[in-house]
Amino acid sequence: MRLLIVNPNTSAGVTRRIADAAAAVARPGDRFTTRPAAFGPELIVTAEDGAEAARGVIETIRRAGETPDGIILASFGDTGAEEVRKAWPDIPVIGIAEAAFAAARRIGGPFSIVTFAPEVAPPLREKAIQHGAGDALLRVAALEDPLQGDPADVAETLFAPLAALCATCARDGARSIVLGGGPLAGLASRIAPECPVPVIDGTQEAIAQLRARVAGTPADPTTRRYPA
Structure with a gap:
């Protein structure tokens, strides 16, 4: 599964953390590419931050090149989700929130x-x-x-x-x-x-849910990773 994971914040350190979290649940054959927003705030707090970050997210995806199987937006504002779905309607998109x-x-x-x-x-x-x-x-x-x-x-x-x-x-x-x-x-x-x-x-939930969506099977965290 090929995923583009975009950190809507520009923090390089947070982007590395997100990449590491994704790698921890990767399976053989998976290819996860994690990138920060092309521009915008280091940490999104206000609505103005979010609007600027969404533009940065769009630019990052435009620069990505090949079409992934899915896109993850790795901020709890799901920043840019509406804009990304409108620009790339054929690619599954999910935010971590x-x-x-x-x-x-x-x-x-x-x-x-x-x-x-x-x-x-x-x-x-x-x-x-x-x-x-x-x-x-x-x-x-x-x-x-x-x-x-x-x-x-x-x-x-x-x-x-x-x-x-x-x-x-x-x-x-x-x-x-x-x-x-x-x-x-x-x-x-x-x-x-x-x-x-x-x-x-x-982040790891978004990967699991996109995996299920690509495979056409339901995601079930109660049996996948979370014991009763």
Whole structure:
């Protein structure tokens, strides 16, 4: 399966994290190409950031060359999804928020979103509502301090408090946890042993769901990676 994975942020470090998360679930014969937006913000926070990033995403896809089997938009704003689907209507497109919330719905019951900074929490809640998962959302749990430094460092420097926050959400009744934000790509597998409920990685979910779509089979996270 040939996938083009576009990080709508321009952070090289976050793009590497996304590429590593994708590689961790690759199968023999898969070819995943991961690229940042051609231009735009290093981290998308505001609507203005998102609009500029969407233009950068379109330019990245235009420069890609060959036609992939699918396109993944690896930000939790699903940034550029509408524009990409309009420009390339014959290519399956999925955003990592869309994929993650679909997984949470299939697992069933209430879920929480865990993220790394308070400024990104409100857009995550809005995205859950947009994707029809708002009624099941218990809370968006964010670390208290605003983001400082390179977003690519978040997963390493804040691993312990993020893992603790996931465990707290599980104790409060969440049946699954969505890790919110491209900088957290690849972190779910590390947190999972410390959390009693499934921890969902949007990038890896998007790959699984595109794989199922290309193969013409239903995606089922409850049997694929998430134990009952």
